Amino acid sequence: MVNVGEILLNLWNNSGFAAISAGFLDGGWQNLVMLAISCVLLYLAIVKKFEPLLLTGIAFGCLLTNLPGAGLYHQELWDQFMAHEIGYGTVLLEGGLLDIFYIGVKTSLYPCLIFMGVGAMTDFGPLLSNPKSLLLGAAAQLGVFVAFFAARASGFFTALEAAAIGIIGGADGPTAIFLTSQLAPHLLGAIAVAAYSYMALIPLIQPPIMNWMTTPEQRKIKMVQTRTVSKTEKIIFPIVVTLFVALLLPDTAPLIGCLMLGNLFKETGVTDRLSDTVQNALMNIVTILLSTAVGATMVGSNFLTAQTLLIVILGVIAFGLSTVGGLLGGLVMWKLTGGKVNPLIGSAGVSAVPMAARVSNTVGQKNNPSNFLLMHAMGPNVAGVIGSAIAAGFLLSIFGG
Template identity: 60%
Template sequence: MAIGSGIAPLVIFMGVGAMTDFGPLLANPRTLLLGAAAQFGIFATVLGALTLNYFGIISFTLPQAAAIGIIGGADGPTAIYLSGKLAPELLGAIAVAAYSYMALVPLIQPPIMKALTTDKERKIRMVQLRTVSKREKILFPAVLLLLVALLLPDAAPLLGMFCFGNLMRESGVVERLSDTVQNALINIVTIFLGLSVGAKLVADKFLQPQTLGILVLGVIAFCVGTAAGVLMAKLMNVFSRHKNQPADRLGGVSAVPMAARVSNKVGLEADGQNFLLMHAMARTWRGDRLGDRRRGDAQVRAGDVGRHPSRRCGCRPTSGLI
């Protein structure tokens, strides 16, 4: 029920919205590009799944490839929501891969970051450019929801709940509800979400070659997303007066809040007074929201292919897809 109806991911996003502070994003909007760079992992995963299908190694349809690709966004609820729409037969494997690699972020990200940066770059300190007003913080979720509803309506349910949760936080008039959503409600729903995913892990569906392919594609997606975020920070430093901290860009991968904690840890290892946690959390939220936009786009495109068999690019049809 929690997964089939899509209620659990929506409630979790409301809780995440209530925990989010968009101050660093509004103070420095150009860093949105860093969250966007981390989404390369999504595209790499989709192309990888279609490549495996093309060479006949493991069979994936285009809707299945789109669902697997969202693992690259490092966002468990989004991966569950999209796979439930496009590839419900792979939901268990996709959820396990997404949450497993989110838990392994402290092992996956630091070696990639250290290989692509110098010690001097890891010592760069971040500063907030300006103070963001209360009015800006209240208007932002309303404007964001309006734009998403007009431009990408398929992503509106997830982002709508996220914006609603953030509005509860920033308005300051429903503090009791905001506190409940941030803590008790999101914890309860997470438990039921985990139980629902576990119920989907039936042996005859989970122990398949496709599961192995999903796990391999998942780790590639995380590596590509991490590397893309770091390289984008280095590229922006070439043209920017205010230098960006590459370690902070690990947070562009939207594994909330683990990626931000890893960013902070790497920064402190280079400089004991370089606290990156709040800056990295802002990058994580950006990556998270851009991942939702990719989810909506994938649902539109893969759903369109599912309704028009002539556009399947040679992929086998799969039942249960929209």
């Protein structure tokens, strides 16, 4: 005779509810808090539209990983992996679904494929027509290095963790994930959430800084149209960038290589099918895997720490200072060109394509409705992608070995 009571009792004992209630004081409360956080993130993604394509996956990954007993993600396996006690084979054999997703993050596969998609969607024409705008992409990396220094000086983070936190200032999600997964994988969830949240908040973070650092007269400056760039130039550019940047900093080769390969697919005119796949199908598939895997790293015991709070604070400092750096660069160019450059385009150097360029355009139009800065801001904007990849490559070459 089947013992219904015993079956029901077993079902209860195997349930997540029993796991939470039995181990409430021993980490169970953390699971509940993380489930609540995942719901808040889902709200921000769905209702407030904060980077919904990524934050929805991150939030749901966080929800899945904090379900007790589900066994989708095993932090202990990755701790062993980091200690070189096990390899990917063991993770594949013993890991859950999200562990398998996470292999793509750990191997840097997803960030690089996302960069390929970004490259296929990027028009480097504005940058080629005005190469000086590249300098703004470099100036806007100020926040990366100040935040790195501040994180290390705080004494709460090792140099590797500080480098991973600093890259939030690059305002580039794939680069932040790429570097963090190499240097401080235990901080991946907090850094990814901070980076993507601040990128979504760029229209709120940047305008007050832009208005504070520039005068109304400077914001009204109309920039003249730059020269037309030939198709051949656009085809040669990704090859030249790959050669120069990867030879200068070989650690940037995966990111820059994929970014430029994607761009080459777009510009050749003979690989339209590949360009279309990279921009749409591949990008969407990788976004699903990347976001869910990053969310899976938000395990309560790792995430609910004072460090996470500090990362959030340092992240906004990094973002703000990168904007300041870009604007300072813009002001220098304004001075050197005798007022021909609108300094507002400097803030677009923080990467975050194309949101930051749109913000430059919007702030410019608020002061002069007939001012269209978008194309001029796109130059520094895409230069910021290259700049943040170089910054990541530098930090990886110093701390990655």
